[in-house]
Amino acid sequence: MKAVADSLWKQVREDFPILAREVHGRPLVYLDNAATSLTPRPVLAAMNHYYEHANANVHRGLHTLSAEASEAFEQARDKVQRFIGARGRESVVFTRGATSALNLAARAWARPRLARGDVILVSELEHHANLVSWHIITKETGAKLRFIPLADDGTWRIDLLPELLQGPVKMVSVAHVSNVLGGINPVKEVIAQAHAVGAKVMIDAAQSVGHMPMDFQALDADFLAFSGHKMCGPTGIGVLCGKAELLDDMEPVEGGGDMIVHVGWEESTWNLLPYKFEAGTPPIAEAIGLGAACEFLGGIGLDRVRAHTQELTELAARTLDGMDGVHVYGPLVGRLGPVAFAVDGVHPHDVATLLDGEGIAVRAGHHCAQPLHTKLGASATARASFYITNQPEDVDRLVAGLQVVQEVFGVR
Amino acid sequence: MKAVADSLWKQVREDFPILAREVHGRPLVYLDNAATSLTPRPVLAAMNHYYEHANANVHRGLHTLSAEASEAFEQARDKVQRFIGARGRESVVFTRGATSALNLAARAWARPRLARGDVILVSELEHHANLVSWHIITKETGAKLRFIPLADDGTWRIDLLPELLQGPVKMVSVAHVSNVLGGINPVKEVIAQAHAVGAKVMIDAAQSVGHMPMDFQALDADFLAFSGHKMCGPTGIGVLCGKAELLDDMEPVEGGGDMIVHVGWEESTWNLLPYKFEAGTPPIAEAIGLGAACEFLGGIGLDRVRAHTQELTELAARTLDGMDGVHVYGPLVGRLGPVAFAVDGVHPHDVATLLDGEGIAVRAGHHCAQPLHTKLGASATARASFYITNQPEDVDRLVAGLQVVQEVFGVR
Amino acid sequence: MFADLYQQIILEHYRHPQNVGVVDGSLQVRNEHPSCGDKVLLSVCVDGDTVREVRFLGEGCSISQASLSMMTEAVKGLSVDEVRGLYEKFREMLHGHEPDEDALGDMVSLQGVSRFPARVPCATLGWETLFRALALESHEDNPGQPCE
Amino acid sequence: MFADLYQQIILEHYRHPQNVGVVDGSLQVRNEHPSCGDKVLLSVCVDGDTVREVRFLGEGCSISQASLSMMTEAVKGLSVDEVRGLYEKFREMLHGHEPDEDALGDMVSLQGVSRFPARVPCATLGWETLFRALALESHEDNPGQPCE
Numbered sequence A, B: 001m002k003a004v005a006d007s008l009w010k011q012v013r014e015d016f017p018i019l020a021r022e023v024h025g026r027p028l029v030y031l032d033n034a035a036t037s038l039t040p041r042p043v044l045a046a047m048n049h050y051y052e053h054a055n056a057n058v059h060r061g062l063h064t065l066s067a068e069a070s071e072a073f074e075q076a077r078d079k080v081q082r083f084i085g086a087r088g089r090e091s092v093v094f095t096r097g098a099t100s101a102l103n104l105a106a107r108a109w110a111r112p113r114l115a116r117g118d119v120i121l122v123s124e125l126e127h128h129a130n131l132v133s134w135h136i137i138t139k140e141t142g143a144k145l146r147f148i149p150l151a152d153d154g155t156w157r158i159d160l161l162p163e164l165l166q167g168p169v170k171m172v173s174v175a176h177v178s179n180v181l182g183g184i185n186p187v188k189e190v191i192a193q194a195h196a197v198g199a200k201v202m203i204d205a206a207q208s209v210g211h212m213p214m215d216f217q218a219l220d221a222d223f224l225a226f227s228g229h230k231m232c233g234p235t236g237i238g239v240l241c242g243k244a245e246l247l248d249d250m251e252p253v254e255g256g257g258d259m260i261v262h263v264g265w266e267e268s269t270w271n272l273l274p275y276k277f278e279a280g281t282p283p284i285a286e287a288i289g290l291g292a293a294c295e296f297l298g299g300i301g302l303d304r305v306r307a308h309t310q311e312l313t314e315l316a317a318r319t320l321d322g323m324d325g326v327h328v329y330g331p332l333v334g335r336l337g338p339v340a341f342a343v344d345g346v347h348p349h350d351v352a353t354l355l356d357g358e359g360i361a362v363r364a365g366h367h368c369a370q371p372l373h374t375k376l377g378a379s380a381t382a383r384a385s386f387y388i389t390n391q392p393e394d395v396d397r398l399v400a401g402l403q404v405v406q407e408v409f410g411v412r
Numbered sequence C, D: 001m002f003a004d005l006y007q008q009i010i011l012e013h014y015r016h017p018q019n020v021g022v023v024d025g026s027l028q029v030r031n032e033h034p035s036c037g038d039k040v041l042l043s044v045c046v047d048g049d050t051v052r053e054v055r056f057l058g059e060g061c062s063i064s065q066a067s068l069s070m071m072t073e074a075v076k077g078l079s080v081d082e083v084r085g086l087y088e089k090f091r092e093m094l095h096g097h098e099p100d101e102d103a104l105g106d107m108v109s110l111q112g113v114s115r116f117p118a119r120v121p122c123a124t125l126g127w128e129t130l131f132r133a134l135a136l137e138s139h140e141d142n143p144g145q146p147c148e
């Protein structure tokens, strides 16, 4: 097993010069991938190439630089479309990130279609992006949130779904992979059952796109949201992918250049998809960078990315949970990326700071999932999260680091 | 005069490697700065440094990379704050761009405060970003747009302002510098008069910030919107600057991580300014790049940037308007950046394509200002726009290029 | 310099466009390219399967207007299928293929457009509009009228 | 390794915090650092200008809890101005200045925090909360009660 994970890491490490960095005199072990992934050279090169050779605005220009920029920008959309298996390029709307994408669908699809008493079904493990966006909408409409509860092992009580879907459920919006518990949630089943009762389904794929193969059409979700910066792409960009007939039916949230056909003094008419939702100068370099990230990951193969990441994640979960005085939250198998854990007698912040002293970057806090932490009975957890830039040795370093933590706090 | 403009160009040209590019075998003359400016090395270096050395998410991390990223990100906010003379850093909200910033203020400040019959005053020369954003809001609220008309020379009929401000005018939202006519509009006077009748004022500063000194406090505007990519910064970022007491009073438009204090199952409470309006992972590299752009321009000196740009713009306007069969739209003096013009007998698209053949990048179309073009009686214009990356020779190249255009079309 | 794009024959059509006007009682379709402002009002008479008459009122660049002018000349008297075949050849040329000079006639002068992707929509505006008209024409509740 | 951050004296305060609890009838203020989840309920009795009693219920990392524990010990019996002066010294230390060892006592053990900007808020949570309480106390319509 280690050999497999090793080989991918060896293949890509040269693409991530930051991996050569030292932190507090120790070689960096970056275990904060769920917050943001590291960015490989080809992605930076694609963005720098735009700025250094074709630095122009898109769509509206007849000159060479603008034509080149427009082509690179639209090719990036095509790359994203193929990467996630969307039916057409008109389904791929560039946003500022996953949060913006979730909010866009909540505001433009759900808000005008919700009435007092209607239900939006989410789960107990959602990221704030998929909760607070709804809090805003429920406050405005009088609709209500309902929650898919978690079983003790941190997986969904999918058995309760038929019951949860009763009544005026208009929208189901759930995370594909939890950014804390790491479990790969059974979204296909949710989609099938939700559609059977006429609800639409949005998948928060911030932790899954770029981490495992994604086929939007086969999945049959109505909306899919994700960020560039969690999948080797740049900050400042994300995607709302939607079924074209739904997007077509939605009013834009922002108005400006590029999203119109005709602007009169008093009113305007909207452009075709996806431009209707992309008011103003888009994140051009960022889209090009995201396209390059799709190519980079596609070149590795998403099956391999997933196998590598899942192996390391499960190895880490198993190993940590086996340590005296360490407990892992969530499932030990079927886990992709994040491993949240507790060290008895040591607050997660102290864990993170002491690990940083060992050159190991983990995160501590509620990871933008306060309600989940309420459920877990912990106001904060420590989280190590894995991706293609990790190797099995990183798990050893983490274990050794945790031993130091336990020593300093005298809890061993 | 030429000497002044020459010296700045000589000073900065090495920072813009793209200026060494050839287009159709001719050295590039980039005259599309109003669409997007070129990006200097220090800005790219700042972003690359983030990705290569401190590639982490901000705010939520205790580890070294995250602390470095957070510091760079928040320092960027401070740089922007100083650059535009905002009172405090809480006034500086990062957005996706000027369009997003204008829409944010329209939706979060104006929408809940507008009733049927209320008036939003704009001018006849606005960019679509400052029109369509309002069309969406007026449709939802029943409020109305009213227009500051243009005089024949393309300047505002400021004499009509007292009359225009009568009645329930709640908001005045106007461009500081027109992206077509290039005139520097008397916004200070508008602000004073609008405040006297109790209206709030938003300045669309997409064409002025980074082109001339800006002092938000002295200006006394309520909101200011601009984009990074028009002032030597990256794509994917802009700013809404607002008076803190107004921002404080506004509800957020998007919900997610970082913008909350506490998230419960059913509702959430909002974070302090400016974070309340920055849901999710912000455009980190882009903010850092924008901060670097502020430093870059600040290093040159905004007075010099303005003098250089205005000299070239007015030289071009005067020279083109003096050519047989060429007409410049808008004022010939008090002009900063854009020079829109017509060549008799040649459609603007053909002008742009033929100039491209000469290595000269200009734009043709309505420049996201269809209503203005209706007013000008032209469905499209050609536009050359100047900035610090231009030199007086570029005006000569443009004139020679236009002579070629006239020859090809036999209109000389 | 792009002399090969702006061939004399294009400029002639631009300055003296053919078939300008509106045919009374014909099927009329408006079209516009919002990003550049090129506009056209096309009036079309179809008799059975044959395009009898096409006229246009247009506003726009030399490429769009010349292409409209050439198109109206070329399609008159053709069957709908022949129109389709001709457009296929025209499009192939615009996408860089060697033109079928016999079939395309004057339109070969637009070959240079293929090197300017941003201008291809100018050259096809008229054709797009024509096919919208023909689609309406063949539609059940055809809003057009037989030509006088 | 950050042995110098986690000095024994910090860990002792963390394991055995001083002045834990709520003073009946005192002024009580809640505070929380949302990004990390550190929480405190501080109860404060002020008598004239003197801080008579401070207790806390807290939840959080060793730095925040130890700092709270040390603060409650240090401020008891001080005047409001003295509390301000002490905090000034504490803050200076956290921002990298040489500590005033005599004035700060146990709190000197938190000097290492100055090298961890992300942890400075942990060390100041208690103090922030205390000043909120004192501001309320001095407010006209003071919602607190005199201590029993």
Ligand SMILES: Cc1ncc(COP(=O)(O)O)c(C=O)c1O
Pocket (backbone or CB within 6 Å): A257, A279, A280, A281, A282, B034, B035, B097, B098, B099, B100, B127, B129, B130, B175, B177, B178, B179, B204, B206, B207, B227, B229, B368
């Ligand atoms: C005057 C003006 N306002 C607003 C904008 C919109 O800026 P952006 O497209 O960067 O959002 C522009 C630029 O296109 C502009 O020139």
Ligand SMILES: Cc1ncc(COP(=O)(O)O)c(C=O)c1O
Pocket (backbone or CB within 6 Å): A034, A035, A097, A098, A099, A100, A127, A129, A130, A175, A177, A178, A179, A204, A206, A207, A227, A229, A238, A368, B257, B279, B280, B281, B282
């Ligand atoms: C599951 C999940 N959803 C949504 C988000 C929000 O992504 P972003 O902050 O990039 O908008 C994240 C990441 O923080 C996440 O992990």
